Amino acid sequence: MTRPLAQAQIPVDDRGLAYGDGLFETVLVRDSEPLLWPQHMARLARGCRVLGIPMPASDELDGLPAQAGTGLQVLKLVLTRGSGGRGYLPSSSSAPRLLWQLSRFTPQAQRWETGVRVRHCHLRLGIQPLLAGIKHLNRLENVLARSEWSEPEVAEGLLCDSQGNLIEATCMNLFWQRQGRLETPRLNGCGVAGTLRAGLMERLSVTEVTMGPEVLMEAEAVWLGNSIQGLWPVVRLDAADGVIQRRWTLLDLHRSVQREAHGLLGYPTDCGN
Amino acid sequence: MTRPLAQAQIPVDDRGLAYGDGLFETVLVRDSEPLLWPQHMARLARGCRVLGIPMPASDELDGLPAQAGTGLQVLKLVLTRGSGGRGYLPSSSSAPRLLWQLSRFTPQAQRWETGVRVRHCHLRLGIQPLLAGIKHLNRLENVLARSEWSEPEVAEGLLCDSQGNLIEATCMNLFWQRQGRLETPRLNGCGVAGTLRAGLMERLSVTEVTMGPEVLMEAEAVWLGNSIQGLWPVVRLDAADGVIQRRWTLLDLHRSVQREAHGLLGYPTDCGN
Structure with missing residues (x-):
């Protein structure tokens, strides 16, 4: 029905x-x-x-x-x-x-261009391998995490699991490049395995890793994305208490991964030009 | 509304x-x-x-x-x-x-008298302190755990959390007596803090503990209960693979705690007589 x-x-x-x-x-x-x-x-x-x-x-x-x-x-x-x-x-x-x-629907095109500011959330995702990756209707953790901030200039909140490993943002997947390698959190304990993530992993070499949030300190570039909004470069990361942890300058690297993502969604592939 | x-x-x-x-x-x-x-x-x-x-x-x-x-x-x-x-x-x-x-509603009165057989579940509850204890609508873990068995002679399934600590049954709280002390799992990481549990803890000395399932091997008596069904003595515990782990004989002790619980619910206080 x-x-x-x-x-x-x-x-x-x-x-x-x-x-x-x-x-x-x-x-x-x-x-x-x-x-x-x-x-x-x-x-x-x-x-x-x-x-x-x-x-x-x-x-x-x-x-x-x-x-x-x-x-x-x-x-x-x-x-x-x-x-x-x-x-x-x-x-x-x-x-x-x-x-x-x-x-x-109208995507937030400005964020494609300028990149976004994100913060860490206090909430830690519970670990439930049986439900990891799927998009089920039990989303109170996402609701509570999204309630942690109200400043419109903070685009997303990053979530770790109860063991301290970086997982995702409240409604987006997370990607970064480190030492020339594109990486994304492994989602075998929690998190939603996004379809843009799946599409990108078919087109690019993306390694799934289990790492704490400190990995972002060594990242050359960081992105957030989903199949509705496309891919946002991250230009600023704040701690959960609002203190700035790191800034990134927009690079050609940001644009080249964005191009791949936006090709999958019919979004502009020439952001930043 | x-x-x-x-x-x-x-x-x-x-x-x-x-x-x-x-x-x-x-x-x-x-x-x-x-x-x-x-x-x-x-x-x-x-x-x-x-x-x-x-x-x-x-x-x-x-x-x-x-x-x-x-x-x-x-x-x-x-x-x-x-x-x-x-x-x-x-x-x-x-x-x-x-x-x-x-x-x-008609309670399963037979279970008050004869006690029940229960089993361990394979599923481990995720740990989410923010949601622990409350009766929220995110209950997929309970649904999946309850799907683990279909034998009508198995009344309930016991759940541990992802750290291996005993928490509850799929829709009931768990109580046991060990070395003369009445105990129940501490529910600060997951589980639903039942109202019969709350009522019993107001009337009896019940200690909240963080223990693995092996604690049941040393228990003199074990009960499951909720505010709808009342209190069921546990007479047999199976492993998740169906192998019998332990049996208990019904004691006056079972009946005395049941009396307290059933007094709170207007259920018979003379079970076993």
């Missing part, structure tokens, strides 16, 4: 509400064409396998972006296990519920 | 669905009188403080159990942050949404 999010209400006994028992995707759609669609579908399928929710038919999913019409939109998909079950125990007969919504 | 769960649908942009951004309570109600109501309201208030959601007016909450009529019912309350905000960032103007549902 597919319903547009904006029109629909859902029954309050839906397990997506009761337990966060489901998954979501936010997909950039340009002129009815979804970007990074295979990566989004692969992540959704992986989430379905992890949670034991049947993956909707690809026909049903593939038909949604075409409803967007012209211009830039974000397609939000929510797939829940549906209603039923006894408490936490899912019912084998639950019918999954697929909801979707299209919203007009 | 209060709405009965059973009638209502909720808007799909509700943050409770999108992110599990909210709280719930399940309250035993007998002849329109709620049991452990102060403990439920205290936990809800604590959750509201943690998540930064305004606590509903006590008038509004206190009036709900009276709608139950005669007999035994469970009142389920769901409080979400409501709609709005930009992504994970909550809006300061979001209006919380309070939903509720009353359902007829």
Whole structure:
């Protein structure tokens, strides 16, 4: 059963509400064409396998972006296990519920050009290998982390896990270059494995590493990105208490990785020119 | 805005669905009188403080159990942050949404008498001190843990955290007596601090401890309990692979702690007689 999010209400006994028992995707759609669609579908399928929710038919999913019409939109998909079950125990007969919504979207293009200021968050992500990487509906850690700051000039907050390893930002993945190597945090304990991250890793040599935040002190360049906003160079990093930890000057290196990312999303590939 | 769960649908942009951004309570109600109501309201208030959601007016909450009529019912309350905000960032103007549902309920009285068989789960709970103890809507770990077994003769599954410490069962708190002392896991890193647990700790000397599951091997008696089902003596513990780890014979000790718990819930205080 597919319903547009904006029109629909859902029954309050839906397990997506009761337990966060489901998954979501936010997909950039340009002129009815979804970007990074295979990566989004692969992540959704992986989430379905992890949670034991049947993956909707690809026909049903593939038909949604075409409803967007012209211009830039974000397609939000929510797939829940549906209603039923006894408490936490899912019912084998639950019918999954697929909801979707299209919203007009304008990316924050200025941030592509000037880069962004980010800060460390106090919150440490809990480690749960079973749920790592998938985009499930249990996102209170992200909500609490995003509540740590309100200054509009701080674009994102960086998150470490409970063992002190750097993982991601509240809604973006993190990349850096160090000693000439492009690296990104390994996400086998927590974090969301973004589809832009997946797309970049198919095009560039990106090494997944398990490192504390001090790795950023030695980085030649740092980026944050997701499949909606594209890739933001990081030009300033603050500690959680607001003290500046480091600044970066924008380099050709920043632009060359941005070019690859933006090529995947149909965003400008000549930022900084 | 209060709405009965059973009638209502909720808007799909509700943050409770999108992110599990909210709280719930399940309250035993007998002849329109709620049991452990102060403990439920205290936990809800604590959750509201943690998540930064305004606590509903006590008038509004206190009036709900009276709608139950005669007999035994469970009142389920769901409080979400409501709609709005930009992504994970909550809006300061979001209006919380309070939903509720009353359902007829019959406890599993046989388990009070005979005790129950439980097993260890494979899943390890992630450690997140900010969310520990409160009854929030991010319950995928509980759903996955409860999916680990389907044998009806296994009543519950025990959960350790990612550091190997014993925490709780999938929907119950855990208690044991060891060397004459009543103990329960400390819940400062994960787990739900149950209201029956809170009520028992007000009446009995119960020590919160941080211990691995081996502590159960030395226990004279073990119980599981929550505010809906009451207190179940544990008579058999299996490993996650199904191998029996230990059996317990029902003792007067089991009954005396059960008496205290059931006094709080209006359940029989003479089990085993």
